[in-house]
Amino acid sequence: MRELANGQFTGTPPTYGYDADRAEEQRRHHEILPYIDDSPSSSPHLSSKSRSSRDTLSSGSLESSKSTELDLEKGLEMRKWVLSGILASEETYLSHLEALLLPMKPLKAAATTSQPVLTIPQIETIFFKVPELYEIHKDFYDNLLPRVQQWSHHQRVGDLFQKQASQLGVYRAFVDNYEVAVETAEKCCQANSQFAEISENLKVRSTKDVKDQSTKNSLETLLYKPVDRVTRSTLVLHDLLKHTPSSHPDHPLLQDALRISQNFLSSINEETTPRRQSMTVKKGENRQLLKDSFIVELVEGARKLRHVFLFTDLLLCAKLKKQMGGKSQQYDSKWYIPLSELTFQSAEEVEPVVIPQVADEELDAMKVKISHIKSEIQREKRANKGSKVIDRLRKKLSEQESLLLLTSPSLALRLHNRNGKGYMFLMSSDYERAEWKEMIREQQKKCFKSFSLTSMELQMLTNSCVKLQTVHHIPLTANKEGQEEESPGLHGFLNVIVHSASGLKQSLNLYCTLEVDSFGYFANKAKTRVYRYTTEPKWNEEFEIDLEGSQTLRLLCYEKSYNKTKPNREDGDSTDRIIGKGQIPLDPQMLQGKDWQRTVVPMNGMEVKLSMKFTSREFSLKRMPSRKPMGVFGIKISTVTKRERSKVPYIVRQCLEEIERRGMEEVGIYRVSGVATDIQALKAAFDTNNKDVSVMMSEMDVNAIAGTLKLYFRELPEPLFTDELYPNFAGGIALSDSVAKESCMLNLLLSLPEPNLVTFLFLLDHLKRVADKESINKMSLHNLATVFGPTLLRPAEKDSKIPSNPTQPISMGDSWSLEVMSQVQVLLYFLQLETIPTPDSKRQSILFSTEV
Numbered sequence: 001m002r003e004l005a006n007g008q009f010t011g012t013p014p015t016y017g018y019d020a021d022r023a024e025e026q027r028r029h030h031e032i033l034p035y036i037d038d039s040p041s042s043s044p045h046l047s048s049k050s051r052s053s054r055d056t057l058s059s060g061s062l063e064s065s066k067s068t069e070l071d072l073e074k075g076l077e078m079r080k081w082v083l084s085g086i087l088a089s090e091e092t093y094l095s096h097l098e099a100l101l102l103p104m105k106p107l108k109a110a111a112t113t114s115q116p117v118l119t120i121p122q123i124e125t126i127f128f129k130v131p132e133l134y135e136i137h138k139d140f141y142d143n144l145l146p147r148v149q150q151w152s153h154h155q156r157v158g159d160l161f162q163k164q165a166s167q168l169g170v171y172r173a174f175v176d177n178y179e180v181a182v183e184t185a186e187k188c189c190q191a192n193s194q195f196a197e198i199s200e201n202l203k204v205r206s207t208k209d210v211k212d213q214s215t216k217n218s219l220e221t222l223l224y225k226p227v228d229r230v231t232r233s234t235l236v237l238h239d240l241l242k243h244t245p246s247s248h249p250d251h252p253l254l255q256d257a258l259r260i261s262q263n264f265l266s267s268i269n270e271e272t273t274p275r276r277q278s279m280t281v282k283k284g285e286n287r288q289l290l291k292d293s294f295i296v297e298l299v300e301g302a303r304k305l306r307h308v309f310l311f312t313d314l315l316l317c318a319k320l321k322k323q324m325g326g327k328s329q330q331y332d333s334k335w336y337i338p339l340s341e342l343t344f345q346s347a348e349e350v351e352p353v354v355i356p357q358v359a360d361e362e363l364d365a366m367k368v369k370i371s372h373i374k375s376e377i378q379r380e381k382r383a384n385k386g387s388k389v390i391d392r393l394r395k396k397l398s399e400q401e402s403l404l405l406l407t408s409p410s411l412a413l414r415l416h417n418r419n420g421k422g423y424m425f426l427m428s429s430d431y432e433r434a435e436w437k438e439m440i441r442e443q444q445k446k447c448f449k450s451f452s453l454t455s456m457e458l459q460m461l462t463n464s465c466v467k468l469q470t471v472h473h474i475p476l477t478a479n480k481e482g483q484e485e486e487s488p489g490l491h492g493f494l495n496v497i498v499h500s501a502s503g504l505k506q507s508l509n510l511y512c513t514l515e516v517d518s519f520g521y522f523a524n525k526a527k528t529r530v531y532r533y534t535t536e537p538k539w540n541e542e543f544e545i546d547l548e549g550s551q552t553l554r555l556l557c558y559e560k561s562y563n564k565t566k567p568n569r570e571d572g573d574s575t576d577r578i579i580g581k582g583q584i585p586l587d588p589q590m591l592q593g594k595d596w597q598r599t600v601v602p603m604n605g606m607e608v609k610l611s612m613k614f615t616s617r618e619f620s621l622k623r624m625p626s627r628k629p630m631g632v633f634g635i636k637i638s639t640v641t642k643r644e645r646s647k648v649p650y651i652v653r654q655c656l657e658e659i660e661r662r663g664m665e666e667v668g669i670y671r672v673s674g675v676a677t678d679i680q681a682l683k684a685a686f687d688t689n690n691k692d693v694s695v696m697m698s699e700m701d702v703n704a705i706a707g708t709l710k711l712y713f714r715e716l717p718e719p720l721f722t723d724e725l726y727p728n729f730a731g732g733i734a735l736s737d738s739v740a741k742e743s744c745m746l747n748l749l750l751s752l753p754e755p756n757l758v759t760f761l762f763l764l765d766h767l768k769r770v771a772d773k774e775s776i777n778k779m780s781l782h783n784l785a786t787v788f789g790p791t792l793l794r795p796a797e798k799d800s801k802i803p804s805n806p807t808q809p810i811s812m813g814d815s816w817s818l819e820v821m822s823q824v825q826v827l828l829y830f831l832q833l834e835t836i837p838t839p840d841s842k843r844q845s846i847l848f849s850t851e852v
Contacts, residue, residue, distance in 0.1 A: 076153040079243040083148050083157065086236055090141045096225045097134040099204045099217060100127065107198075117195050118188055125184045126219075129174040133226055136167050158253025161237065165257040168264045174226050185219055234261050287461075288312045289468045291439055296409050296426040297334075301356060303426065305406050306334065309465055310439060313447050314338045315415075317423070318462055333462040339440065339447040341418040353424060358407040360782030361828070364821055366404045367519050371818050373397045401520065408521050413437070418450075428521035430513075431554045434578045489517075489549035490586050492616040495676065497542045497596075498528050501557065503606035504535040508559045508579070512608065514673075515554040516545055516586075522554060526673035529701065530560045542676035544707075547586070547614075548820065554583040555601050555608060580604040586614075623795075625717040631687035633715045641755040648755075648762045651686045654694065655709040656766045663702035664769070665776045670787045674704030682708040713791045720756050720792045721826075729793065733825045745829055746836065760792070764830060771831070785828035793823040 104127050111120050118126075143160050189196040199219035206215075237258040244251050291310040296303050297317065309316040318331040377393045409426040413433050416422040427433040453461065498512050514526040525545045531537035561575035580603030590597060591614035601608045626634025630643075632651050640649045663669050678700050685693040686708075697705055713720060721729055725748055732744040749757065767788065771781045830836065 076243070076245070079153075079240065080148065080151055082236075082239050082243060083144070086240075087141070087145060087148060089236075090137060090144070093225065093229060094134065094137055094141060095205045096217070096222055097130060097137065099202045100130050100219075100222045101134060103198050103202065104130070107195075117192055117198075122184055122188055125177070126181050126188070126223075128177045128181055129170055130226075132170045133174065136164065136170060140164050156250050158250035158257070161240070161257040162253045162260075165260040165264075168260065171226065172264070172267075178223065178227055181223055182220060185223070234258060234265060237261055287314075289470070290443065291436075292465075292469050292471050294405065294471060296406055298353065298355065298412075298424040298426055301354070303356065303406050305402060306425075307331065307465070307469070307471075308425070309468070310436075310443070312443060313340075313449070313451075315342060315440065316461065316465070318465060329466045331462045331465050333458055335423070336453065336458065336461075337415065337417045337423075338449075338451055339444050340450050342440065342444070343416055344414060344437065353412070355410055355412065355426065357410065360780055360786075363404065363408060364782070364824065366400055366407070368818065368821055370397065370400050370404065370519065373400060404519060405521070429515055429524070429554070430578065431515060431522065431556055431581050431583070434556070434581055489551045490547045490588060490591070490614060490616075491549060492547055492614060494545045494547050494550075494553070494586070494591075495542060495613045495615070496526070496545060496553070497611040498539045498555075499609040499611065500536065500538040500540070501606055501608045502536055505605075507533045507535050509533060509562070510537045510579075511558055511560055512539065513556045513558065514543060514545065515556070516547060516550040517552050518548045518550055522552075524668060524672065527703070529675070543673040544676055545673055551586055552583055553586055553612070554581065555603070555610070556581045557603065557606070557608060580606050580608070582608070584610075584612075623715070623717050623719070626687075626715075628687055630689075633683055633687055633712060634717060636717055637720070637759060638753060638755045641759075647758045649712075649759065651712055652709065652759060652762065654697065655705050655712075656763070658694075658697045658705050659702060659709075660766065660769070663706065664773050666702055667776075667778050669702065669770065669777050669779055670706045670710070671779065671783060672703050674701060674707030676707075678704035679707045679711060683711060686712075710787070710791055713788075714794075719795055720752075720760055722752065722756065723795045725751060726793060726795045729826050730819075730822050733822060733829060741829075745826075749830065749836065761836065763788075764836070767831060781831045782824075782828055785824045785831055789824035789827040790820050793826055 104123065107118050107123050108120065110117050111123060140160055140163075144157060147155055147157055147160075185199060189199055201216050202219060202222055204215050204217050204222075237254060241251070241254045241258060244254055289309060289311055293308055295306055295308045297306045298304075304319070307318050307320055309318065314336050316336045317334045319334055321330045321332055373393055373396050377390060377397070380390050380393065409428040411427045411430065411433055413425040413427055413436060414422060415425070425436075427436075494516070496514060498514075501510065501512075504510075509530050509532050511530045512528045513524050515522040515524050517523075526543035528539040528541050531539060556578055557580040558576045559579050561577065563575055582601035582603040584599060584601060591612065594613070596611045596613045598609070598611050601610060624634060629635075632640055632649065637649060641647065644650050646653075659669065682693070682696060682700070682704065684690075685696055690696070719726065728748050729745070732741060732748055735741040735744060749760075752760070767784045768781075770777065770779055771784060774780050
């Protein structure tokens with residue numbers, strides 16, 4: 001963020017208005033902005049005895065007068081931060097309006113000559129009200145800037161927002177004319193190549209943050225900016241009002257501005273949406289687009305990428321045609337179902353469908369390619385190469401990401417029409433599947449009429465999708481139109497405490513799951529215990545989640561069903577029912593401090609309280625020796641085995657024994673996080689040589705035991721594969737000759753110190769047995785390698801190296817991704833070997849003997 005006079009903030013303020021995706025996300029979650037808890041930076045641990053009875057961050061101490069004053073002070077600081085974001089957004093918006101106005105004057109001058117490009121009426125139609133909008137926002141910006149620069153907590157800005165709200169009539173005139181303006185511009189482009197060239201190359205000046213650069217935008221893109229801005233008009237006022245104390249003179253003025261904006265927005269939504277879509281429906285009907293997305297459809301055993309549109313009365317599945325010779329986007333309709341005839345197909349009613357799965361190794365190879373292409377794009381940008389090179393790389397990136405999107409989802413959503421014709425979509429997560437189901441079911445309550453479309457009506461509806469679509473890119477594509485750079489996401493560890501839920505109408509058996517994204521799709525990372533028969537569950541459970549470029553945390557709340565004989569009628573996987581879901585953007589600015597961040601996630605009438613704390617990769621990787629010389633964690637493995645007179649550390653043998661006893665069929669064993677307080681309790685017991693540790697383990701959730709084992713390997717002062725040999729393993733796995741690779745990798749493995757080697761072989765045998773039950777526990781060899789590879793190989797930060805082509809520098813985020821993938825490949829290599837010859841022919845006696 002630009003430094004303002006007397007400013008204290010160095011973070012990036014919210015960029016209201018021009019980043020539509022982010023703005024919509026913030027609008028949906030404007031009530032859950034977290035506050036910073038002032039407790040110590042250590043975890044707000046809830047002892048295992050009191051986890052289910054209290055919420056430490058909701059204690060009375062937070063309501064003391066000192067805390068109230070501090071919260072008020074922080075609220076006023078946030079007020080300035082929000083205003084700084086508004087200023088940055090206004091500057092960008094003004095540059096868009098300027099770019100629209102730039103060709104207007106020469107076009108008007110040419111209109112009076114013998115060779116006009118456009119006529120005066122055409123110019124006035126296309127640029128209708130743009131000069132007036134520019135003047136309104138220029139005046140607003142010029143008045144707001146000095147007030148923020150001369151900031152004090154008593155500074156007043158409400159009058160500026162009230163004045164701007166009173167001028168929304170200009171926006172109404174612009175929006176009313178918008179369709180005509182775009183259609184006129186399209187016709188003029190077709191009729192005049194000179195205007196077509198102008199309309200595709202409008203230069204937007206850089207803001208003060210990015211000097212000496214300009215970007216090209218099309219006329220249609222820029223004409224949409226005011227429409228997009230007015231639909232987000234309440235976002236700014238919501239956030240500003242929330243951080244303005246009710247005693248502040250601005251409060252009533254901002255409330256008035258918000259009321260005007262909300263009323264205006266409601267009238268725009270009610271009046272313009274039916275009019276803009278009237279070409280697709282018969283007179284008197286009101287078909288609106290509710291949701292659209294790129295989704296994978298399973299067609300005769302093959303995966304097909306579709307664009308699915310949910311309207312108020314039907315679901316349309318379309319295919320995006322390939323663009324030829326500069327033609328605009330076009331869709332082919334594949335099928336549609338009126339909502340009154342759509343049902344979710346029961347697993348009991350249909351033949352089981354085998355969903356074709358792509359090997360995890362292939363998915364990883366795609367991720368490596370994506371990371372390399374992103375790195376190339378950044379290198380070309382730094383070298384200021386021509387846009388053609390970057391455009392070609394972006395096309396390659398889009399192709400790889402499309403392929404990853406096509407091959408990764410595996411959760412089925414079955415639909416059928418009244419004739420029994422069935423369709424199947426594949427979703428990446430339970431959250432996404434539930435979102436579509438909920439929206440369809442909600443709309444079905446309002447939709448009773450059956451109908452069929454003529455071929456002409458279907459064609460018109462499909463053609464309209466090009467303009468109506470809200471999702472213009474596949475979810476993964478970087479550098480979307482109108483955005484500067486793709487967020488690299490977070491790399492490191494996210495600690496999450498799921499505290500409690502409130503607002504339930506009836507007593508239920510409840511648990512929550514946590515999902516995070518990586519490379520554009522989501523995976524389940526943690527699950528709370530079931531809180532039995534209550535309206536106010538208090539889980540108070542902490543989880544540590546590994547993040548690899550993650551940008552969003554999703555929370556799902558389930559009602560647990562104990563009826564094991566009744567399969568779910570929709571997907572056959574589970575009888576548990578989703579009763580609420582919500583998501584939180586993982587904002588690096590919000591999570592950059594060491595303090596815990598408290599937030600409330602609203603979902604379907606209930607609220608779930610969370611706390612979060614993020615540790616970046618550079619801090620999470622440091623392997624530190626323990627200060628407890630007689631402990632187990634953080635102590636060299638050779639020291640522990642010598643002290644215990646064993647070949648394999650006691651902690652490893654105990655954890656594996658318990659997991660083999662009752663965790664081999666646990667879905668996501670080693671992938672799903674255990675409760676952090678249970679893991680810490682087990683760690684303390686092993687460190688103090690507690691004789692009751694085996695009793696403790698038998699009473700704990702098996703995921704906590706798996707988490708304890710992973711923590712042990714992660715906290716070794718050097719990795720099991722040693723710092724010294726790590727670069728050699730990373731180089732060996734990159735060899736292309738299979739014979740040379742096998743010789744190199746086995747020689748390196750046998751070079752490990754004996755305690756390290758024997759412990760690894762002991763663990764390796766166990767992991768292979770886990771993978772033997774993949775059909776039940778969903779843990780393939782590759783999944784296990786993904787979990788354990790970084791844990792067993794990741795060196796201390798100073799020794800971290802990856803072999804790479806020096807002509808292709810890699811950014812920090814991609815560097816970590818590629819290094820992690822290298823570590824995964826090393827472990828996967830050994831997991832896939834049928835046998836590993838060792839110097840000792842009595843391998844089994846070595847592995848299972850505890851005496852030296």
